[in-house]
Amino acid sequence: MIERMSFPFHPFVLPFLIGMSFVLIYCLYGIVKILVQLTRDERRRFLLSLIKPSTAWKNIKDIFLNCLLHVKLWKRNRMLGFMHSSIAFGWFMIIVLGHVEVMLFLPDRVHLLYYPIFFNFFVAETESTIGGAVLFFLMDFFLLVILTGIVLAMVKRVRSRIFGMRRTTRASFLDTVGLYSLWAIFPLRLLSESFTAHISGGSFLTVPMNWIFRQFLGNDLYYLPTWWAYSIALGIFMAVLPFTRYMHIPAEMMLIPMRNAGLRIMHPRKGFARVQVLSCPGCGVCIDACPMSARKENLKDCTVYLNRQIRRGNEPRIEEISDKCLLCGKCTEVCQVGVDGPALRLAQRSMRKYGINQHYNIIDPEGYIGALGSAKVLYFAGCMTHLTPGIKKSVLSVLDKAGVRYSVMDPDGGLCCGRPMMMAGRWEQTRELIRLNTSIIKASGCDTLLLSCPICYRIFAQKYRLDGIRVVHHSVFFNELSRQGRLAVKRDPELRLAYHDPCELGRGCGIYDEPREAVSAAGVLVEGEKNREESICCGGSLGSITLSYEKRRDITLKSLMNMKAGSPDAIITACPLCSSTFGHYSDIPVKDIAELLDSKS
Amino acid sequence: MDFGFNLSPSSAVELDKVDTSLFRELCRIEPGARTCIGCGSCSATCTASEHSGMSVRKLLLSLQRGKMRDVEKMLTCCMLCGKCTMVCPRGINTRRIILTVCRLYENVEGRI
Structure with missing residues (x-):
């Protein structure tokens, strides 16, 4: 040569x-x-x-x-x-x-x-x-x-x-x-x-x-x-x-080390967020995945277009897309690069200035502490479970049947866990609510905090520092009770049950198997067409700020269609918000996992 | 002298003089605000009502009557938990209303 x-x-x-x-x-x-x-x-x-x-x-x-x-x-x-x-x-x-x-x-x-x-x-x-x-x-x-x-x-x-x-x-x-x-x-x-x-x-x-x-x-x-x-x-x-989108070739090589270093998105445009936006290859896998794609007019509100608008600096559209999202996290789950669309949107929401900033100084935690019992298991129903009293009743009934001694943290309504505030991007208010709830929980002397709402569960498990108190979702806890034999569940081999993964419990906390096991104990588990990491949001999510409730109807119907793929007799979910949202449109019964176990034990 | 009771201050609102620009702006952003039927479901379920007297129904009414201070006081304890949205029979996006009002207050003068 x-x-x-x-x-x-x-x-x-x-x-x-x-x-x-x-x-x-x-x-x-x-x-x-x-x-x-x-x-x-x-x-x-x-x-x-x-x-x-x-x-x-x-x-x-x-x-x-x-x-x-x-x-x-x-x-x-x-x-x-x-x-x-x-x-x-x-x-x-x-x-x-x-x-x-x-x-x-x-x-x-x-x-x-x-x-x-x-x-x-x-x-x-x-x-x-x-x-x-x-x-x-x-x-x-x-x-x-x-x-x-x-x-x-x-x-x-x-x-x-x-x-x-x-x-x-x-x-x-x-x-x-x-x-x-x-x-x-x-x-x-x-x-x-x-x-x-x-x-x-x-x-x-x-x-x-x-x-x-x-x-x-x-x-x-x-x-x-x-x-x-x-x-x-x-x-x-x-x-x-x-x-162009081909910027993802060099950007992704930066994104991976930054993510492995454990960095988080703090500002919607700068630093790590910039790398995330540039790493979007624009492949469009998130378009089909986005639950909002059930409506044609919302097709351009998914993460790939958010990234494009951020790169263009189109502020009105960035705001619009950020506020509309249900924060179900499916785009991140299917994204081959792992662009964290919900985190980008949350960071964007957190940049807002408000004329009224909530503060909870006047709320006295002593009032709640006084009502607490002394049992080792503390049950926090949360706002959503309070509005679906059937679920609360079933949770307490199952606990009774299994002989678990418990006390209820919010018998007459308590404080909010802070997750909805967090989803609105208001960190300061979130921190204040976390502080209030933490003081109540610690004063109770419990060793297990039981939750029946995945929205609460996610923030309690990920953001609260409860020093050794076990935070557990009722689907996991009841599954344990049933495996230990403390809760005798009668299995009906004729009953076909489809389990819907709530966004906050599944993609949010990675809990997929325990609820399925619990459902299998009561009947035959059938899966929706898309399940586990790819389950479709029910449309009720508190993540979206601007999406109106008549527009969410199509999302709920799409999700219901998905759940009915295995022709189940009932849809089982582990979230009071999902069960209430589905309940409005479903023609087959929608039950919480607690209600199912209660009726079968 | 304390008789154990007193005269309450007049609660008359002179609607001709009330500045409802904030309410109109709210309705422009979230038209659902106009569809409230005042059923009070939101008041009954509100987590913050026992702390700051929060209620979306009252919030909308106070805005239309120009009672800006009442609105501000009410909103201080809202936790955005979304119960009001969940129970609203009209499907009004109450969380958006709350966040929008909080934002619009940036321009309201004489805040507490």
Whole structure:
């Protein structure tokens, strides 16, 4: 392998070189800017995590599995996974192998940024070696892999359902430019490498193509324009990259270490949030997942469009999207990158200024403490359970049947747990409510706090510091009682029961199995079409501030349809709000898990 | 001299002079505010009512009567728990009403 030119440069590399330098400078500037925006504590934690061996290894593993192999997409849909990973992994391999080629054959050229990319233009093959043949074969092989991915991407534009997607994102103008230049890069690379294959050598793809073209093209004049076109396509792609969804390629490599370092979104635009927004690949998986997509007019209110509007700085739309969301968390669950849409929205809500700021100084916790019993199990019904008295009655009845001694924290209505305030983005008020409730709970001397509302459960489990007091949801607690034999549940093998995962209990706290086990103890468990991590919000969520209740009807109906996929006799849920919301529209009985166990024991 | 009872101050509201701009702005943002039938379900269930006399029904009424201080006092203990929304027979988005009023108060002069 020798260098064909007297000087290792040709003007055609300029478009690529300019584009590449622009992207590198832009990313470097972006990294510095984001690091500056982090608080001192966050920055320290992030930088330390980079050198800590365990997190560093996790970072490398996650980047390899998620950015290159797209493991999460493979799990979702094989076609979708193949399409994305073939382009990402194939391109990565071509770049790596390009560098290997240069290092092997012309080691003194490896410092030139463009050389590995346009290697075949600059060299002439003098003798064929086995090493060279393997490398050329791999180069052609990965180019073929990418081209398959590109063809699939084109098919996806017209028939997205083959890829398991009903709706895809509507591309913006620059996204389209980026998309077409990306599509153009690899066919152009194939052409240009084929045209020079008789000089530089090639493999199973480029050599036959070279032979075919030389049958009817009389001279070598056509290959320089093709190399130019290849470089220009690369240049355009690089030049628009920071302003398109393709920014996710560099941003995701920053997102993964930051997430592994345990950073959280504190400001809706700065620091970690910025990385999250830039990491959104705009694939549109969240559009189908969003419960609001039951209504056509709400299609553009899902996370992918929130990210786009944040990048554009369209304030009215950002506010609108942030307020409308039900915060069910499904978009984050299905997102292959893991963009935390609900957290972005909460941060946005927390930026608001209010003329009236609630404060609870006048509430005296002593009034509540005085009414407490001394039992070790303290039951907090919560606001929603108070409005569904059947559930409260059943919980107490089950506790009695199992012989559990308990006291009720809010027999005549108590304070709110703080989660609804938190969902409105008002941290200060939330902290105050947490402080009040904590003082009541600690004064009770209990060792277990039992909750029948997942909304309360989530904040008690995740935000309260109760020092050793066990926080437990009634579905988990009753399942334990039934397994220990303290609660005798009669199983009815004829009764088909579908279990609906409440958002706050399932995606919010990761509790999926215990309620199912408890339901199975009373009847035959059937699943909805979408279940567990992908269950559909009932539409009643307190997360949404602006979505009106007649508009939520379609969401509830869609969710009900989903639950009825296994033709159950009743729908069982573990959330008073879900059971009340479903209850309004369902034609089959909707029961809480406590009501079910109470009736069967 | 304390007789154990006294005259209550006049509660007459001169509707011609009342400034209802805040209520109108609220209705523009959340038209549901106009559909309240004053049934009082929200008052009956409110978590904050025993602490600050909160009630969405009263809140809307006070806004229409220009009793801005009453509104502010009521709202100080609201916990946004959403019980009022859950029981409202008209399906009014009461949490949005509360948050909107809290926001609009930024421009109300003479706050407590």
